[in-house]
Amino acid sequence: MNAPFGAFEHPVVVAGGQVLTERGLERLDLVVHQGIVVELGASVDHPAGATVLDASGALVGPSFVDLHTHLREPGREQAETIETGTRAAALGGYGAVVAMPNTEPTMDTAAVVHMVLERGRNAPCEVAAAGAITVGRLGAQLAPMAELAALGVELFTDDGTGVQDGGVARRAMDYCRGLGVTYAEHCEDLAIAHGGCVHEGAWSALLGLPGQPAAAEEAMVARDLLLAATTGARLHLLHLSTAGSVELVRQAKARGVAVTAEVAPHHLSLTDASLKGYDPCFKVNPPLRPAEHLEALLDGLNDGTIDAVATDHAPHTPELKDLPFDQAPPGMLGLETAASITYEQLVAGRGATIERFFEVMATQPAKIARLDGTGARPFGHSVHGQRVAVGTTANLVVFDPEVRWTLEVDQLASKATNSPFSGARLVGKVRHCLLRGEPVVTDARSTR
Amino acid sequence: MSLGPMPQHLVSIGDLSAEGIVEVLEVAESFAEVERRAMKKVPTLKGKVVATVFFEESTRTRLSFETAAKRLSADVLSLSVASSSVKKGESLRDTVQTIEAMGIDLLIMRHGSSGAPLQASRWTEHAQVVNAGDGWHEHPSQGLLDCFTVRQAWAEQRSMAAAGTGATLFEGKQVLIVGDLAHSRVARSEVLAYTALGAEVTLAAPRTLLPANLDHWPVQVAEDFEEALGRADVVSVLRLQAERGSGECVPNLREFTSTFGLTEERMDRLKPGALVTHPGPMVRGVEISSRVADDPRCLVTTQVHNGVAVRMAILYLLLAGPRLEAAAIGQFAGAAA
Numbered sequence: 001m002n003a004p005f006g007a008f009e010h011p012v013v014v015a016g017g018q019v020l021t022e023r024g025l026e027r028l029d030l031v032v033h034q035g036i037v038v039e040l041g042a043s044v045d046h047p048a049g050a051t052v053l054d055a056s057g058a059l060v061g062p063s064f065v066d067l068h069t070h071l072r073e074p075g076r077e078q079a080e081t082i083e084t085g086t087r088a089a090a091l092g093g094y095g096a097v098v099a100m101p102n103t104e105p106t107m108d109t110a111a112v113v114h115m116v117l118e119r120g121r122n123a124p125c126e127v128a129a130a131g132a133i134t135v136g137r138l139g140a141q142l143a144p145m146a147e148l149a150a151l152g153v154e155l156f157t158d159d160g161t162g163v164q165d166g167g168v169a170r171r172a173m174d175y176c177r178g179l180g181v182t183y184a185e186h187c188e189d190l191a192i193a194h195g196g197c198v199h200e201g202a203w204s205a206l207l208g209l210p211g212q213p214a215a216a217e218e219a220m221v222a223r224d225l226l227l228a229a230t231t232g233a234r235l236h237l238l239h240l241s242t243a244g245s246v247e248l249v250r251q252a253k254a255r256g257v258a259v260t261a262e263v264a265p266h267h268l269s270l271t272d273a274s275l276k277g278y279d280p281c282f283k284v285n286p287p288l289r290p291a292e293h294l295e296a297l298l299d300g301l302n303d304g305t306i307d308a309v310a311t312d313h314a315p316h317t318p319e320l321k322d323l324p325f326d327q328a329p330p331g332m333l334g335l336e337t338a339a340s341i342t343y344e345q346l347v348a349g350r351g352a353t354i355e356r357f358f359e360v361m362a363t364q365p366a367k368i369a370r371l372d373g374t375g376a377r378p379f380g381h382s383v384h385g386q387r388v389a390v391g392t393t394a395n396l397v398v399f400d401p402e403v404r405w406t407l408e409v410d411q412l413a414s415k416a417t418n419s420p421f422s423g424a425r426l427v428g429k430v431r432h433c434l435l436r437g438e439p440v441v442t443d444a445r446s447t448r
Numbered sequence: 449m450s451l452g453p454m455p456q457h458l459v460s461i462g463d464l465s466a467e468g469i470v471e472v473l474e475v476a477e478s479f480a481e482v483e484r485r486a487m488k489k490v491p492t493l494k495g496k497v498v499a500t501v502f503f504e505e506s507t508r509t510r511l512s513f514e515t516a517a518k519r520l521s522a523d524v525l526s527l528s529v530a531s532s533s534v535k536k537g538e539s540l541r542d543t544v545q546t547i548e549a550m551g552i553d554l555l556i557m558r559h560g561s562s563g564a565p566l567q568a569s570r571w572t573e574h575a576q577v578v579n580a581g582d583g584w585h586e587h588p589s590q591g592l593l594d595c596f597t598v599r600q601a602w603a604e605q606r607s608m609a610a611a612g613t614g615a616t617l618f619e620g621k622q623v624l625i626v627g628d629l630a631h632s633r634v635a636r637s638e639v640l641a642y643t644a645l646g647a648e649v650t651l652a653a654p655r656t657l658l659p660a661n662l663d664h665w666p667v668q669v670a671e672d673f674e675e676a677l678g679r680a681d682v683v684s685v686l687r688l689q690a691e692r693g694s695g696e697c698v699p700n701l702r703e704f705t706s707t708f709g710l711t712e713e714r715m716d717r718l719k720p721g722a723l724v725t726h727p728g729p730m731v732r733g734v735e736i737s738s739r740v741a742d743d744p745r746c747l748v749t750t751q752v753h754n755g756v757a758v759r760m761a762i763l764y765l766l767l768a769g770p771r772l773e774a775a776a777i778g779q780f781a782g783a784a785a
């Protein structure tokens with residue numbers, strides 16, 4: 001077995017944790033060397049000079065993979081950079097993130113994608129790239145997807161907006177199918193949404209804010225599921241937020257449509273009642289919805305209808321969040337809180353297994369992004385999402401599900417502070433994170 | 449006069465209790481009395497600085513507030529943000545904090561975005577905030593002056609003084625609000641104010657001009673507008689907010705007028721003594737016919753007139769409540785030392 005590209009040379013021991021292996025959770029220690037798990041046992045010999053990381057009381061599993069990260073570079077480096085965003089990701093337990101293409105310029109050319117991948121090469125969290133479906137994300141002319149695919153791009157999306165023209169969407173899916181890549185959609189029919197900046201419901205009516213109905217999302221989910229069945233393309237639905245979307249995906253999966261779906265932690269934990277104070281930190285697209293949607297999303301995530309949790313980490317500078325609600329841009333930070341929120345809602349709240357937690361945070365997103373070793377890896381991305389075994393790449397997270405902490409936004413690694421959980425008491429936190437065997441986070445602190 | 453506890457800011461009618469609303473109406477009655485004198489000015493707010501900050505122009509509301517402040521002897525700063533250097537995109541927080549740094553005590557704010565005055569109230573250190581209309585959300589002083597105006601008219605119908613009647617005249621009254629409810633800040637303030645005072649509120653509009661969800665509104669929706677007119681004690685007619693996109697919500701103005709306009713024929717359906725209000729500016733021939741607008745039952749000019757007394761009451765209650773008394777005591781103590 002070969003050491004992965006950029007592997008950490010020094011040995012590391014992770015001791016005292018509950019380790020997720022093929023057999024389930026086991027109390028094991030492990031030794032990592034040259035980026036590989038080399039030993040696994042109830043007690044292991046500590047190699048000379050090894051760094052020993054305490055995992056007692058914590059879970060040890062594959063580090064997380066985020067399918068939906070807005071790193072903002074290039075173009076909006078005041079809000080986030082690849083450097084700050086990947087540090088935040090590592091602190092959140094992520095071993096890899098997929099950078100969304102709505103940068104300035106858009107990631108619709110090989111040059112821009114190349115630049116992002118190059119800059120992410122030595123980051124504390126691996127950076128994969130999603131490419132735009134259409135030039136400038138304008139929804140008209142197909143982007144040169146084959147050129148981007150040659151750089152290892154596996155996911156294509158115009159995220160920030162959906163492809164409005166059904167004819168363009170159909171052609172893009174056909175093209176994606178030919179390339180063997182995945183078409184990913186931000187589902188929002190703009191005509192139905194009609195400028196709504198919050199969920200259309202009791203709260204939009206009380207607050208006098210323009211709302212968009214759940215149907216704005218569901219109409220495009222339904223269209224894309226039909227087009228995926230028509231074209232045979234692999235479809236990934238980004239940040240689903242409504243009960244109706246969950247039901248549509250459930251039915252499509254039962255019919256055998258090649259669809260996967262993700263949900264964001266904020267849609268699993270916050271409702272539109274949070275909008276009461278008109279704080280733009282709660283403005284997000286798709287918008288926060290009433291509790292019945294939140295329940296349906298948790299059900300869908302638990303029963304496998306929804307495959308993955310994805311942050312939709314969307315940093316914005318404080319200036320932009322000091323605007324009136326309807327003028328402020330949508331988006332929330334997510335990387336440093338996703339694991340806590342997901343664990344609390346899904347495992348503690350919903351009784352899902354710890355295995356399911358790692359499935360939705362690591363294994364499934366790695367598969368969808370083809371960071372599970374099946375994709376082409378011209379930029380040397382390592383293998384993610386695997387349960388721990390001797391010989392696997394040491395992309396590992398040590399997550400303490402018990403620790404209680406308060407989120408102070410000025411202590412986040414992200415450049416921006418627009419977290420909806422500012423000041424919130426959270427349970428569960430990433431203690432250590434190893435990337436290709438290197439402890440990039442120890443005791444909840446970045447080592448870089 | 450005893451002063452009930454007043455909120456720090458007046459952003460929504462919901463910031464006031466029912467007693468608080470009555471307090472505003474009663475205090476406004478005494479200021480209306482002042483207005484009838486030759487010397488209309490009282491020294492109540494001498495030394496206080498009030499700023500009108502309008503991010504969206506509205507000459508009548510601004511003038512009404514500024515007249516109210518001047519009659520109370522407050523210093524008035526008039527900042528027309530809509531036409532100044534502040535462009536869409538500049539941080540609202542910066543603007544608000546800059547204005548507060550000019551040493552103002554109370555900020556009267558009009559903004560095209562719902563919630564902007566509430567946000568502003570979180571960003572001021574000491575200055576109090578009064579919402580003079582925000583987006584589709586609320587226009588509390590308008591809601592209060594509408595209640596004040598109809599209470600006065602009802603008292604007059606009974607040849608009694610409105611002062612001292614509290615909320616009694618509102619008990620069981622039927623208020624019918626008609627027109628563009630979805631995009632109306634006046635509608636939300638009226639619904640809250642009238643229902644708090646004990647009246648029952650019914651809404652009438654094409655479905656496209658009603659908020660999509662009325663689950664938490666203490667109102668009924670009229671199934672039959674003509675029938676609802678026959679039951680109404682007050683008809684509040686709202687303007688079609690064409691500039692807020694309501695034009696596309698109806699096929700054309702003629703159809704809107706023929707289905708929900710207050711025409712002369714519909715005026716004939718009103719029961720004796722029923723009143724009509726309109727927050728202005730009216731679009732004659734669309735939501736209200738010209739003859740109806742000039743009908744003595746239509747109180748629109750009285751509303752404009754009463755606006756000053758009601759806004760005096762709001763400024764007085766917010767600025768001269770217990771907070772001011774504490775400050776005054778401090779001043780005297782300082783003078784003694």
Ligand SMILES: [Zn+2]
Pocket residue numbers: 159160161186238239285286
């Ligand atoms: Zn999106």
